Amino acid sequence: MSHPYVTVEVRGDHRAVGRAVGEAAREQIAAAVDFYSGALRTLADLSFAEAELAVRPYIERARQVTPQIVAELEGTAEGSGTTLWQIAVLTCGEELTCVGDPAQHCTTLAICGDGQAVVGHNEDWYAGDVDANVLLRATLPDGTTFVSMTAAGYLPATGISSWGIAGGANTLFSDDVRVGVPNLVLRRWALEARTLEAVHERCCHPLRARGSNHLSADRDGRILNVETSGTAHADLRLSSSDGTVWYAHTNRYLAPELAAHEVSTSVNSVRRLDRARELLGELALPGADFVAVAGGVLRDHATAPDSICGHPDPHLPAEEREMTCASQVWDLIGGRMHVCAGPPCESEYAVVSV
Incomplete structure (x- = not known):
């Protein structure tokens, strides 16, 4: 549907x-x-x-x-x-x-090389939001245009901009949360960043409230992944100058230096990450269409019920059910977003230009 x-x-x-x-x-x-x-x-x-x-x-x-x-x-x-x-x-x-240990949240991936630069993201959140998405194309006075899909009432946190940058995010669960700038505010600010270096600076702002994972790429084929906790961060950088490169992230810390801050024990997150890595290793090869590869990964159900394409658990109370509320694939070379509301297995991606 x-x-x-x-x-x-x-x-x-x-x-x-x-x-x-x-x-x-x-x-x-x-x-x-x-x-x-x-x-x-x-x-x-x-x-x-x-x-x-x-x-x-x-x-x-x-x-x-x-x-x-x-x-x-x-x-x-x-x-x-x-x-x-x-x-x-x-x-x-x-x-x-997000202060306990929930079952799941988002899956994000990036693939660069072979003249392509693609970022994909499944927005997993509470199922009550699935029919309330907003597809927003906004142009600000400084000339920045960004395109994003997010649930109504929330700040856009993921998307693609006219500066040739796209990014997704994954909730992380650390032991050093505090009163500070909300993660959504920093993510919205990062959508306007003109460089990956500016994305890094905004996501790592010292007054941030909590941790998150921030996976971004630019049209030059660079991938930046930043894990944050409330007080620490760790970076990973990849470049297509080294050939085809890819990266995936879900909702557990991967950087060894942040392991001490981890409070999640989510098996769901581990299974989604393992499956995304398996698929990207098989499919993200020179000559492949990376937009199609990303969409295929985001539609995957092989590890159900802990699947990348998420569906609500009917056994949970309605307010606790989570699912993929929106799916986005950003083509940085073409300046386009492929997007659908709800699980991507249920809809075709529409294409929106920046």
Whole structure:
């Protein structure tokens, strides 16, 4: 089955971008607030009102570092008829709910070489968001254009930009989380970065609240992977100048120097990573179409129920069910995004140009 999504194209400053999303996805944002009003007690042992209070120091820290991104949140609230703090609860979803050891989250991969540069990402999150995606194409006053699909009410965290950079992210679970700039805010900021070096700087900002994995590539065929915890980070860099190179990541720390911060014991994450590596080793070869390879990996079910293409577990309570809510493959040489809402096994990818 295919899943609906809202398409938004906007040119303007950050507040205008947020307002356009809020106006176009007003119904979906209201549904997201309603979902979390019921689900947060299970997911975070908080009422929604308690969560609105809990996120305030995070947003104030974000305002210190990225006031323009907070203006985007304010625009979304204005456009959707909600409050900043309701939108902030969605923005701080990782900070509020990703403190234990969940079953799964995202899978990201990158393949460069043979004149191609491709990044792919399955956005695995709570199933309540699968029919509330927004396909956003935004152009900012400085000329930056980015294209992303994300659930309504959330800041875009993954995507491709006119600077020839694309990136995905994977939630990580460390023992040094703290009040700081929310991960989604840093990811949204990174979408505007003009170089991989700037992506690194923004994702590793010293005032970040928590850890994440950030896997990016540029049209020059360079791959950058950055693992962060709340207080530490580790980098891996690959280049197609060395031939065809690929990398994959899920939701466990891989860098030995960050192993001491790991709190996840997720077998799901390990199985997805092992399967992605197996497929990339078999398929990401010179002469292959790397967009097709990435899409094939992201559709894979071989390790079900711990599969790369995720589907909700009907045995779990509704608010705890996770699935692939969106799938994106970014072709950096062509400047295109291949995208679908929901699990990619259920829909054809649409193609959107930057």
